[in-house]
Amino acid sequence: MEILQSTEEMIARSRAWKAEGRRIGLVPTMGYLHRGHRSLMALLRPQVDVLVTSLYVNPLQFGPKEDFSRYPRDPEGDARACEAEGVDLLFMPMTFFPANFRTQVAVSGITSRWEGALRPGHFEGVATVVARFFGVTQADVAIFGEKDYQQLAVLRAMVRDLAMKVEIVPGPLVRDDDGLALSSRNVYLTTEQRKRALTLHQALFAMQAAKEKSVEERLALGRRMIDCDQLDYLAVVDADSLEPVEQLQGPARVLVVGRYGATRLLDNVELQ
């Protein structure tokens, strides 16, 4: 496996691959890789000629009071994980944005609620960095985990609206043995917080299973079950528009974010 730290070299490499007609796959990450990330690499590996994993903690998507500076990092462990998953090139840019960078990609509508409302500028930072990653790597296909369900919806809208040639593949959410959704941020949790955090997925599963109940009743059930310091939101939404639904008609999703101390934990499940 090759490691590139220069964005200029990555740009040159991707252009050379395209000239050779190679199909390029991209797994964009912020590092501190867990089994969730590895499942994305494993899913994409058989679909492409060249598998690229990028590792970049994107400052644009963190708010001023968020955890950018303390976001967990483990570049050596990450490189081993990528190698084990058959990644061809690990792209770890020292400098990703050019001097005088001044372009922003923004998706409106689906960003107005949930994470978008609670983290102003977050999805603009995500869309912008991902648009540039697509340009830099010339990815034909890129995979994003359903753990960040709203992010996936935002990026699908961007790709469709700008007619980008890249195909977006969703990767199923991966859970730890105790059921907690895998996240690089789980490392922030104390043992006591982690135990209480298990009520998040327990509540989601109970809401999913309560097929005879109304949306309102399921939300009440979920709220009763969740034990967290602050419930940022628990919502039943349309799977595409992410607008809240009062009755189940088409595909829907339950989204939840609970806080444990300063740590925000996201989870979601399908509802039908």
Added chain:
Amino acid sequence: MEILQSTEEMIARSRAWKAEGRRIGLVPTMGYLHRGHRSLMALLRPQVDVLVTSLYVNPLQFGPKEDFSRYPRDPEGDARACEAEGVDLLFMPMTFFPANFRTQVAVSGITSRWEGALRPGHFEGVATVVARFFGVTQADVAIFGEKDYQQLAVLRAMVRDLAMKVEIVPGPLVRDDDGLALSSRNVYLTTEQRKRALTLHQALFAMQAAKEKSVEERLALGRRMIDCDQLDYLAVVDADSLEPVEQLQGPARVLVVGRYGATRLLDNVELQ
């Protein structure tokens, strides 16, 4: 020459061309084509395998009080002009943006002055539509006239920042026999307005020729010569940043916009 009116078909066509390894050139226009547009097609023709001209009056780049609804149109004359210039495909979308379109591309900094300041939202509309045109056509190279000098700078910044694979080629400004910069909007002018509008390029040429004079003196000279109803701006700017310069050091440009009735005429020349 083929004419496509369906954006979906254009997307399918461009993907097929890429699969065949064709080099695609794009001349994006809003139609009502004049010799300036034709010079862009002629410049790009020998550089590409497939030459596409797009014709779309982009609503996103017009303000609510601007001339979107009365922008001049001549699709049949435009098709003849494209055919004569060896265009392979004329893309005239009936509907260009998908339903629920909600992505915006914005370039800050260089858009804060000049056209950006006087036409709020204009360059966001330009950058967004052009980003989508690049995606739809999969252009390897696209040409934009230096007549819209700030637009060219904005699009260059967008392509660089998002590492888009397209190459931007500038096309020299083309003047009518009397020296007036060619523009589809010249058709709005009365004979009297057109005569007075010739003072725009005359002033620019005089400022260009006054090599012994300071920037301040050249600006005073230009202001004395220009006869218009309202001078939106006359400025000597750095050729890259478009920031005003007080002394000539690197490459510079004189930008001018004069109004004649409701018609705004743009012109510019190189300095140095």
